[in-house]
Amino acid sequence: MARIAVVAGDGIGTEVTAEARKVIEAVLPDTEFDDYDLGARFYNRTKEVLPQAIEDELAAHDAILLGAIGDPSVPPGVLERGLLLKLRFDFDQYVNLRPSRLWPGTTSPLSGIKPGEIDMVVVREGTEGLYVGAGGVLHKNTPAEIATEESLNTRHGVERVIRDAFGRAQRRERRHLTLVHKTNVLTHAGGLWARTFAAVAAEFPDVTTEYQHIDAASMFLVSNPQRYDVVVTDNLFGDILTDIAAAVTGGIGMAASGSVNPERKYPSTFEPVHGSAPDIAGQGIADPAAAILSASLLLEHLGHTDEARRVSEAVAAEVASRTPGASLRTAEVGDRVAATAAA
Amino acid sequence: MARIAVVAGDGIGTEVTAEARKVIEAVLPDTEFDDYDLGARFYNRTKEVLPQAIEDELAAHDAILLGAIGDPSVPPGVLERGLLLKLRFDFDQYVNLRPSRLWPGTTSPLSGIKPGEIDMVVVREGTEGLYVGAGGVLHKNTPAEIATEESLNTRHGVERVIRDAFGRAQRRERRHLTLVHKTNVLTHAGGLWARTFAAVAAEFPDVTTEYQHIDAASMFLVSNPQRYDVVVTDNLFGDILTDIAAAVTGGIGMAASGSVNPERKYPSTFEPVHGSAPDIAGQGIADPAAAILSASLLLEHLGHTDEARRVSEAVAAEVASRTPGASLRTAEVGDRVAATAAA
Ligand SMILES: CC(C)[C@H](C(=O)O)[C@@H](O)C(=O)O
Numbered sequence: 001m002a003r004i005a006v007v008a009g010d011g012i013g014t015e016v017t018a019e020a021r022k023v024i025e026a027v028l029p030d031t032e033f034d035d036y037d038l039g040a041r042f043y044n045r046t047k048e049v050l051p052q053a054i055e056d057e058l059a060a061h062d063a064i065l066l067g068a069i070g071d072p073s074v075p076p077g078v079l080e081r082g083l084l085l086k087l088r089f090d091f092d093q094y095v096n097l098r099p100s101r102l103w104p105g106t107t108s109p110l111s112g113i114k115p116g117e118i119d120m121v122v123v124r125e126g127t128e129g130l131y132v133g134a135g136g137v138l139h140k141n142t143p144a145e146i147a148t149e150e151s152l153n154t155r156h157g158v159e160r161v162i163r164d165a166f167g168r169a170q171r172r173e174r175r176h177l178t179l180v181h182k183t184n185v186l187t188h189a190g191g192l193w194a195r196t197f198a199a200v201a202a203e204f205p206d207v208t209t210e211y212q213h214i215d216a217a218s219m220f221l222v223s224n225p226q227r228y229d230v231v232v233t234d235n236l237f238g239d240i241l242t243d244i245a246a247a248v249t250g251g252i253g254m255a256a257s258g259s260v261n262p263e264r265k266y267p268s269t270f271e272p273v274h275g276s277a278p279d280i281a282g283q284g285i286a287d288p289a290a291a292i293l294s295a296s297l298l299l300e301h302l303g304h305t306d307e308a309r310r311v312s313e314a315v316a317a318e319v320a321s322r323t324p325g326a327s328l329r330t331a332e333v334g335d336r337v338a339a340t341a342a343a
Numbered sequence: 344m345a346r347i348a349v350v351a352g353d354g355i356g357t358e359v360t361a362e363a364r365k366v367i368e369a370v371l372p373d374t375e376f377d378d379y380d381l382g383a384r385f386y387n388r389t390k391e392v393l394p395q396a397i398e399d400e401l402a403a404h405d406a407i408l409l410g411a412i413g414d415p416s417v418p419p420g421v422l423e424r425g426l427l428l429k430l431r432f433d434f435d436q437y438v439n440l441r442p443s444r445l446w447p448g449t450t451s452p453l454s455g456i457k458p459g460e461i462d463m464v465v466v467r468e469g470t471e472g473l474y475v476g477a478g479g480v481l482h483k484n485t486p487a488e489i490a491t492e493e494s495l496n497t498r499h500g501v502e503r504v505i506r507d508a509f510g511r512a513q514r515r516e517r518r519h520l521t522l523v524h525k526t527n528v529l530t531h532a533g534g535l536w537a538r539t540f541a542a543v544a545a546e547f548p549d550v551t552t553e554y555q556h557i558d559a560a561s562m563f564l565v566s567n568p569q570r571y572d573v574v575v576t577d578n579l580f581g582d583i584l585t586d587i588a589a590a591v592t593g594g595i596g597m598a599a600s601g602s603v604n605p606e607r608k609y610p611s612t613f614e615p616v617h618g619s620a621p622d623i624a625g626q627g628i629a630d631p632a633a634a635i636l637s638a639s640l641l642l643e644h645l646g647h648t649d650e651a652r653r654v655s656e657a658v659a660a661e662v663a664s665r666t667p668g669a670s671l672r673t674a675e676v677g678d679r680v681a682a683t684a685a686a
């Protein structure tokens with residue numbers, strides 16, 4: 001029996017997570033859910049972001065289903081660093097998984113690209129790079145102020161995520177893996193990534209490989225997104241690339257993500273890429289598709305491959321049946337997807 | 344009389360730069376040009392990238408007209424760090440200027456966007472951030488290897504580029520400036536950028552402002568590029584954003600850039616964003632439009648506003664008259680633009 005911690009969070013997070021949970025319950029009825037009230041509301045009430053006792057409880061779960069965290073009332077960085085990134089680091093979620101597909105029924109802003117033509121996964125490193133928070137500020141608020149940010153990269157951290165990406169590429173039809181970095185400027189970290197990539201590639205002779213600079217990759221994702229199969233990259237470049245990938249597949253409405261500890265030593269977190277969207281919160285009109293697709297990634301991670309497939313197919317059917325521009329009700333989408341996936 | 348150093352460089356760099364020079368000669372006949380043979384060929388012959396004596400000579404010019412640098416025979420980083428970035432740093436070219444327009448006669452890969460609807464300038468910081476080369480590698484080629492890259496940001500450096508961007512925004516019709524950073528994760532550097540932006544904004548009450556995270560901006564550049572007027576951002580984010588901006592305006596064929604020292608204490612460098620394109624080099628089929636538009640930025644920087652406008656209008660007319668898909672001859676394009684601009 002799977003034990004899932006639910007961190008629905010803020011804004012539309014609570015609404016879409018309710019539907020993701022509904023769908024998991026429909027395909028895996030004996031799942032146990034424990035709710036955790038974290039995020040902007042919790043922070044504003046308690047001035048705490050993630051008490052140690054709660055983190056310990058989260059650690060005892062098989063996975064975390066997360067909605068969206070954040071509200072304009074909280075200064076930038078507090079919840080991101082204190083909750084989202086803290087979980088990625090403390091739970092060693094080094095594979096940040098972000099599939100992008102142009103689903104039937106959705107439209108790319110790029111002309112001439114048809115559903116099915118974009119089908120890629122970005123494997124973003126999740127525990128290193130510029131996200132470690134190393135850096136500081138001197139002489140704050142004076143003309144002499146300086147601020148630093150340090151990107152830390154280890155062979156250990158780079159190698160394991162690259163190996164994971166090769167494995168994922170090998171299990172896909174096209175078996176193609178693109179490394180994205182900026183080796184011509186970030187020669188220290190870029191060198192480590194490039195040499196490690198070449199070394200691990202020798203273990204996967206059936207995967208074709210390619211290297212692109214982040215600026216070129218950002219351009220090609222717009223001019224020729226069909227060329228990508230699996231992409232592996234560092235934490236910050238992955239953050240940017242996955243948002244471009246979401247944009248060319250019609251926006252973040254369908255963008256799911258998992259922050260994964262592949263060994264399952266710690267729980268992995270699954271969440272839609274979209275934010276808490278305070279502007280439409282509370283109206284029951286947020287699209288839960290990305291949250292439900294994130295639930296599908298969760299099911300797959302826990303080994304429920306068949307249930308995962310049924311859920312993602314049910315979302316695909318739901319989206320394909322939509323009338324462009326028609327409004328939707330969050331709960332109705334969840335009901336329909338749950339019914340289809342359970343059938 | 345303007346003295347221009349010409350660094351035509353490698354591959355198609357030499358071909359397109361010849362046309363840019365031709366056009367400058369047509370509108371400003373008494374310009375003096377001095378050629379410098381630098382780039383991959385020079386490096387492979389001499390094992391030197393930029394001898395001090397040559398850099399000193401470059402420093403004595405009003406501006407540098409650069410083609411493209413690079414060839415697969417040279418390891419990544421050598422020419423970039425040793426020549427392109429060295430000039431930006433040594434000549435204090437802190438304003439890296441990258442206009443993007445969807446010109447009549449060109450097509451965006453985005454559906455439903457018409458020429459004229461995208462018209463933006465990215466003001467990218469050019470002398471700080473992750474480009475400074477601070478960092479290193481320990482225990483190379485062992486399992487214990489680590490690699491670091493450090494982003495260095497000063498109030499001095501951030502403030503001057505932000506003030507420049509506000510000035511440019513103020514001189515444009517829409518008077519809108521967007522700051523792009525990643526304040527929710529890079530809290531140290533992001534804080535410095537955000538606070539400096541707010542302080543300088545007080546000097547420009549007629550410019551409206553906005554802040555976006557780099558990931559969100561990368562997405563909006565695809566989903567809604569019309570919303571941007573002037574964007575100011577750091578060195579690395581600017582590198583990425585300008586390639587996305589180039590992509591949504593139809594590729595790098597029209598993407599011009601200037602690495603500018605606004606005080607003209609040192610020469611500024613003007614170059615097309617595209618590379619040396621070894622695959623099509625030597626055939627006389629490279630499009631010199633971006634190189635000629637870079638020459639227009641050069642003329643403007645040197646105060647030849649009227650000549651600059653005539654050149655960019657001549658390029659616009661040339662491009663508008665093209666038959667989509669038709670092949671072109673590099674020299675013929677240069678001839679036509681030179682004739683139009685001189686008339
Ligand atoms: C909210 C923020 C910390 C986060 C990130 O930058 O990783 C988000 O953009 C994401 O992509 O999950």
Ligand SMILES: CC(C)[C@H](C(=O)O)[C@@H](O)C(=O)O
Pocket residue numbers: 184185215423424427428582
């Ligand atoms: C070649 C490289 C060093 C350079 C950069 O990263 O700045 C290029 O991409 C650019 O945008 O001018």
